[in-house]
Amino acid sequence: MSNDKEWKRKLLRDMVVIRTFEETADKLTLRGKVAGGMHNSSGQEAVAVGTMSALDPKDVIATTHRSHHHTLAKGMDPKLVMAELFAKATGCSKGRGASMHLADVDNGNFGGNGIVGAGVGIAMGAAMGIKQLGHKKVSVGFVGDGGMNTGRTWEAINMAVVNKLPFICLVDNNQYAVETFIDRVTGGRDIAKRGAGFGLPSFTIDGQDVLKVNRYVKEARDRALAGEGPTLINALTYRYYGHNVGEKGQYRTQEEIADWRDNRDPIDRFSAQLISEGLLSQDEYVALHAEVTAQINAAVEFAEQSPYPDLSTIYEDVDSGLLGAKS
Amino acid sequence: MSTQTETTRNTLPSYSEAFQQGVREEMYRNESIFILGTDLIERGGHFAQVRGIAQEFGLERVKDSPISEAAMVASGIGAGMYGCHPIIDLNFIDFSLGAMDEIINQAAKIRFMFGKPVPLVIRATSGVALGGAHHCNSLEVLFAHTPGLSVAVPSRAYDVKGLIKTALRAPDPVIFLMHKKLSGVRGEVGDENVLIPFGSAHTVQSGKDAAIITYGYTVVTAQKAAAKLAESGVSIEIIDLRTLYPLDEDAINETVKKFGRVVVADEAPLYGSITGDIASTATEENFKYLKGPIVRVGGIRAPISAHPQSAEAAIPTVESMINAVKKVLAY
Ligand SMILES: Cc1ncc(C[n+]2csc(CCOP(=O)(O)OP(=O)(O)O)c2C)c(N)n1
Ligand SMILES: [Mg+2]
Numbered sequence: 001m002s003n004d005k006e007w008k009r010k011l012l013r014d015m016v017v018i019r020t021f022e023e024t025a026d027k028l029t030l031r032g033k034v035a036g037g038m039h040n041s042s043g044q045e046a047v048a049v050g051t052m053s054a055l056d057p058k059d060v061i062a063t064t065h066r067s068h069h070h071t072l073a074k075g076m077d078p079k080l081v082m083a084e085l086f087a088k089a090t091g092c093s094k095g096r097g098a099s100m101h102l103a104d105v106d107n108g109n110f111g112g113n114g115i116v117g118a119g120v121g122i123a124m125g126a127a128m129g130i131k132q133l134g135h136k137k138v139s140v141g142f143v144g145d146g147g148m149n150t151g152r153t154w155e156a157i158n159m160a161v162v163n164k165l166p167f168i169c170l171v172d173n174n175q176y177a178v179e180t181f182i183d184r185v186t187g188g189r190d191i192a193k194r195g196a197g198f199g200l201p202s203f204t205i206d207g208q209d210v211l212k213v214n215r216y217v218k219e220a221r222d223r224a225l226a227g228e229g230p231t232l233i234n235a236l237t238y239r240y241y242g243h244n245v246g247e248k249g250q251y252r253t254q255e256e257i258a259d260w261r262d263n264r265d266p267i268d269r270f271s272a273q274l275i276s277e278g279l280l281s282q283d284e285y286v287a288l289h290a291e292v293t294a295q296i297n298a299a300v301e302f303a304e305q306s307p308y309p310d311l312s313t314i315y316e317d318v319d320s321g322l323l324g325a326k327s
Numbered sequence: 328m329s330t331q332t333e334t335t336r337n338t339l340p341s342y343s344e345a346f347q348q349g350v351r352e353e354m355y356r357n358e359s360i361f362i363l364g365t366d367l368i369e370r371g372g373h374f375a376q377v378r379g380i381a382q383e384f385g386l387e388r389v390k391d392s393p394i395s396e397a398a399m400v401a402s403g404i405g406a407g408m409y410g411c412h413p414i415i416d417l418n419f420i421d422f423s424l425g426a427m428d429e430i431i432n433q434a435a436k437i438r439f440m441f442g443k444p445v446p447l448v449i450r451a452t453s454g455v456a457l458g459g460a461h462h463c464n465s466l467e468v469l470f471a472h473t474p475g476l477s478v479a480v481p482s483r484a485y486d487v488k489g490l491i492k493t494a495l496r497a498p499d500p501v502i503f504l505m506h507k508k509l510s511g512v513r514g515e516v517g518d519e520n521v522l523i524p525f526g527s528a529h530t531v532q533s534g535k536d537a538a539i540i541t542y543g544y545t546v547v548t549a550q551k552a553a554a555k556l557a558e559s560g561v562s563i564e565i566i567d568l569r570t571l572y573p574l575d576e577d578a579i580n581e582t583v584k585k586f587g588r589v590v591v592a593d594e595a596p597l598y599g600s601i602t603g604d605i606a607s608t609a610t611e612e613n614f615k616y617l618k619g620p621i622v623r624v625g626g627i628r629a630p631i632s633a634h635p636q637s638a639e640a641a642i643p644t645v646e647s648m649i650n651a652v653k654k655v656l657a658y
Contacts, residue, residue, distance in 0.1 A: 114461025
């Protein structure tokens with residue numbers, strides 16, 4: 001029971017880390033600190049934390065252009081994420097990727113992506129590698145609702161189905177692709193039905209409920225490890241901010257945004273639940289926020305103090321050189 | 328006096344607005360033109376390149392697309408064969424890679440194989456700027472290399488408008504590349520009767536000592552380099568190619584003959600870039616006029632970093648351009 005208490009408090013904490021990170025990074029982006037801007041994931045924390053808490057740390061993920069939440073939930077130190085956003089040499093991708101290209105391949109994060117849908121394919125390929133080498137792991141490919149309309153996503157899903165790969169397609173469905181509402185561009189509307197048509201178990205779930213996301217991913221993982229193949233999970237969620245920082249489009253109403261924030265916020269919901277279950281006190285919750293704020297401030301400080309990449313490094317790592325290329 | 332010039336400049340259309348103007352004028356002339364792409368309606372495109380057009384012409388003529396690049400280009404090919412003149416807006420040219428079969432195997436080859444036209448404009452923003460490796464590919468040589476495709480690479484509002492109007496009257500697939508860093512740059516545009524032919528270079532400035540042949544944003548870098556060189560009395564001519572296929576070979580030959588000292592520059596990784604083709608063809612045809620080899624300036628052989636200074640260092644800079652000019656002047 002105390003294990004359960006600690007585990008749930010960790011989920012809450014992980015979500016607060018993401019929210020605090022994003023709110024902080026958003027302001028820094030507006031101040032011009034973040035190279036090339038960023039895609040804020042505030043509102044989508046439960047999808048990331050619910051998923052990652054059901055995985056083994058050695059499982060693989062590959063993600064999208066909106067990936068801070070996945071990356072932090074997978075366990076990357078916020079310092080390395082913030083430094084990467086600043087395009088500093090100490091960032092997880094040596095400052096070469098900034099917000100869209102966060103990665104830690106050695107620890108199973110096969111990277112964010114500038115190309116919609118590409119992460120699904122890479123994660124599927126990792127699942128093929130896992131199966132090929134007989135490892136007991138799964139691979140999760142994140143994709144947005146918009147990414148469910150590109151052919152490469154479904155090619156990858158079909159490949160996973162016919163090869164019974166230990167793969168989960170996790171749709172971070174915030175219902176908008178930039179300014180385009182999902183129903184306007186998604187035939188049949190129901191992504192889980194599409195998945196069913198491809199022959200894999202497919203579920204539409206409440207992505208604002210961290211425990212529910214956790215449970216569905218855990219079951220999908222169990223099926224994958226039992227050799228039963230892939231699962232598609234369409235997690236309904238919402239992004240509170242614009243597509244990219246600074247975007248204040250008129251494509252959705254203030255009422256709609258307020259409704260999601262006020263009535264379905266994943267952090268508010270879960271903290272209230274923990275408090276009512278007696279797993280967390282109000283004071284502890286306040287203290288948690290203070291701790292996380294200090295952690296994120298330290299990440300900003302780290303990013304600020306870090307050097308930019310040396311310009312002489314722009315030629316490095318293009319290829320191994322083993323084939324005879326002179327660098 | 329200077330404030331007056333400032334005001335006039337501010338009311339001139341931007342590079343993106345020049346695209347809007349050219350497209351709107353042609354949409355009035357030709358009802359078969361429609362635009363398909365993502366976020367073209369409320370946002371007016373990521374670079375405001377079609378802002379207001381959906382509101383003016385309606386949703387039948389400016390269509391919202393799913394993020395399905397292969398299907399977008401396929402729509403353009405089929406509808407083009409059927410009698411429309413589609414504009415497929417791919418947003419960033421990097422996303423054309425998901426539609427490469429449609430572009431290179433289909434759009435480019437249908438006229439040759441079936442004897443039928445494919446009137447189609449594929450518009451995309453290109454060039455090196457912010458955004459990192461997946462948003463800064465310089466792919467123009469792939470298209471220029473492909474028989475059946477024409478490629479426009481305007482560097483200023485005037486050319487954007489004149490070239491898009493020409494493209495929309497031609498029964499051929501055109502890749503229309505607009506540089507990110509130029510989107511907001513204002514300038515004069517022609518009236519509705521000004522069409523700029525493909526394959527006609529533009530002399531940005533005349534000079535006496537050497538020439539830089541280039542296109543896109545590198546025209547701006549060349550101008551800055553030329554201004555610096557002018558301080559020490561060196562006079563540079565700058566030729567903006569405006570289209571990479573067809574290529575204005577006459578202008579290139581004239582330039583080589585006139586100066587015998589020529590630099591060719593663009594942002595694409597140097598190895599296999601179109602500057603190599605321009606330099607070698609120009610050398611074959613004009614060897615006896617050359618005072619020394621044509622010098623190329625281009626991008627390094629590496630993906631583009633998201634770190635802004637690293638990205639800038641990977642492509643021609645004012646400094647590298649000046650060095651190239653000094654090299655040809657030393658012959
Ligand atoms: C192949 C490709 N096409 C278009 C884009 C431009 N783009 C970047 S994000 C995006 C919207 C993606 O929407 P969704 O998949 O729902 O993810 P979200 O932004 O909502 O997290 C688009 C169109 C791209 N990056 N890659
Ligand atoms: Mg979305």
